[in-house]
Amino acid sequence: MSRILWVGSPGGDDHPSGRWLNTYIWTVPGDDPYGPAGLPRANGDNYVWATVSNTHETKPAIGAVVEFYFCHYGNAPQRSARLIGSSHIDIAPRTSEDVLCVVPLRERRDGCLQVVVRHWLDALPTDWAPMVERYWNHHTQVGYLNLRVINAPAGTIEAREFEVAAPGADSTNVEVHLIEGFPTGDYRDQILSRSGLDAAIPYDAGLAAFGLSLTPNPTPGWEGVKQLRLNLPHGESQMAYILTQTADGPPGFMGLNAVTHADGRIQGGVSLIVVRRAEWP
Template identity: 30%
Template sequence: MSAHILIRDGSPHWWLSTDVWVVPGNDPNGAPGAPLSGQKAYVWAHVDNIGDADAQNVRIDFYWANPAGQMTAGAVNYIGSGYADLPADPKEAMGQDVLCLVPWQVQIVNDGHECLLAVAHGAGDSNPIPDPLPASFSFDPPAHDQIAQRNLSVLDASKMAPMLRIAVNGLPRQDKRVRLTAEFGGELDQRQLQRLGLARLQLRPAPKPEVQVRLSLEPSCGGKSAGEKASDARVPSLAVSVPRGATVPVYLDIQASQLHPDHYQLLHIVEHDDAGKPLGGVSYVVIPQGKENRL
């Protein structure tokens, strides 16, 4: 008999977990929503035990990281922990909502657009992970049920920064080469909309790409990198080489002037290895100008 601790992954991409969410402001029991840069927020995770043995004093560690695809333990920032006793519940999987006991002071580096992770450690788990995690540990939620990521941010078309930055993290002992691609489409379910504080806006998913995206290794001015011709097409994918132990910044330019006022655009920036396997990603919900003021 053993416990089996579970924090569910998201769909269609694992980094869209609805079992990790944020409550902005000073009340941890307030309404879920998007974190605000420079302000306090609380982070929660929903944790289940689908095994056939109770799990006592399970510790859930919470982390934030700058937007990135593949992430290692050495590239994330610890927020705090929460604790739960999880009875065996293989059929009902009711689980518990667990609060990180330390508030998250949202960094202003990326205007609040950060990635969150929840990692559960429990004695007797059927698939344990190292505790503490070594810096070289690569987070791989599909391979570890007790790890979940939430790399999903809301972008108001009227307030977007000129460039967003995504980190491509290297491996500790070897170089790597990856490709970042921009993927459009998909629909947020009601739970996702509620977690983001978007349910009241009554927006519909864009039926086709309505925003333009450019990925670059250099920051751009007015949507173009230095030396780029005005006639150059926008680049929906980018090859990136990363020396071992290093981090390479990639710059994301989003133009949303053509987004319908009643639509939202779901955008995924996915990191793939040489074989095309997804290693991770960052997702954005682009909403029309001024809609965020109604949240």
């Protein structure tokens, strides 16, 4: 792993959730790709952007190909990656470039974004494919954004479906842990602003009850289920659900991360922002 070409800023995978919460991948909903960033809209066009970087001291990446993929909302691509489009860019030494996918994204379901930068200066392994990325063998030329926002009336139980898979695991025993938490500082502000949220909104760790489930229908005590144990044969996946119920209170937000473990290693994850505010665009 040479770490010359990056999706995002060099060193961006140093954050614990950096593998699936890449703040240098974002969407612009609507007809103007140069409009404000925000969450993808189900009915209409959404343009995808990414920042790519070249850390080489002297060599440019001329004609680098940047590929944009849409995947199921889940902890690993697992057979679902679909190419949206690709762009070409020249990346000078020690510089970064913002790249637009000129083909708009049109989807009616939740999903993850995957961006790949390809160039001989920092080539991916010949057997690498978007559908079978092994999360602990992280490549800086590949970035993911597995983030969704929930804004529901207080008292409403929301069920957010996501796909659990561990394509690189040796064992078939997989665990999912649901953890409350969110990045801080500039990283936090960039995630919020590129999700169409005000960076000044306060964090509230008690904003919502939350739990994991294998069905979208809550059962008694659902908010106490913070871990699932699954047996997943190689190459297969299973749907699970993050359940949330927002409490009454002033505007605020909280973060949730569903992290998948196998073989004693993190396989990947998805993140949620649960928002409580009076208005929603």
